[in-house]
Amino acid sequence: MRLLLLAIGNRWRRDDGAAHRALELLGPQPGVSARSALQLTPEMAEEISPFDGVVIVDADIEPGATRLAPIEANPAARSPLGHSIGPDELLLLARKLYGFQGRAWLCRVPGVDFNEGDGLSETAESNAAAAARLLLEMTRQGLR
Template sequence: MNYNAMGYAPLEAIAIGYGNELRSDDGIGQRVAKALHLSNVKSLAVHQLTPELAEALAHADLAVFIDACLMSESSQVQVQSLSPESFKFISGHTADPRSLLALTQAIYGRCPPAWWIKVPGVNFELGYSLSSIAEMGVAIALKKIAQIIDENFSLRL
């Protein structure tokens, strides 16, 4: 592990973008994760949230989850803070990030502060390209992630 001049390990965040890239706008989360290039952020693009992600979360100082949502749910990019909440099961893409945080807490005795970014999409049909609404949402999500990282890490230094 690298340490800064004061002898402290630098703060690190994990960004987990998830969704099905073969279903057009459902791939928003992965697109954001792949486009995210911040030095103190480990970015993972995954098809779905799985229990194996708990180990990486346990070692992070901050977590950001990125997923698509239906335009009918919200026309804006949503950002909400998350707390661990135990649900009955973690089952593929239907898993909620809060369940994964609860699993992380149960197994490792800790989980990082976390945020959930939901980006609206309109086309969830088979296909690889994003709609123009989703493309705009990806750009907004990238800015919001950088803002979350800056605000949270500057408060903790």
């Protein structure tokens, strides 16, 4: 079972970098690859295709608890102006273009401060720690 953890976000926008912090707190895990990026881009579709599972970890502007949920490859039509794509879009590209057969989840790490600056708010730091615990449990259970 090969799992990819993909953290995205901008560390210079404070809590937008919460996903990277979650992976730092988790640390290296056997059988798990980890990668950090500012945003999701189309070529990542090929990169995730060899894995059995992928977890996209992202900050969330909605308040609440850290949570983990499957991603549905059923994206709504979006305005084609942005330079990044959504987790559902990435999953669909991976399935359609590169035959990705694995499972995919989105780990949301709520934040409260997305202004310019580095360092996380207390809320985001706490949520990043919760995300690390969720991911640890997941990797230990082997994607069950």
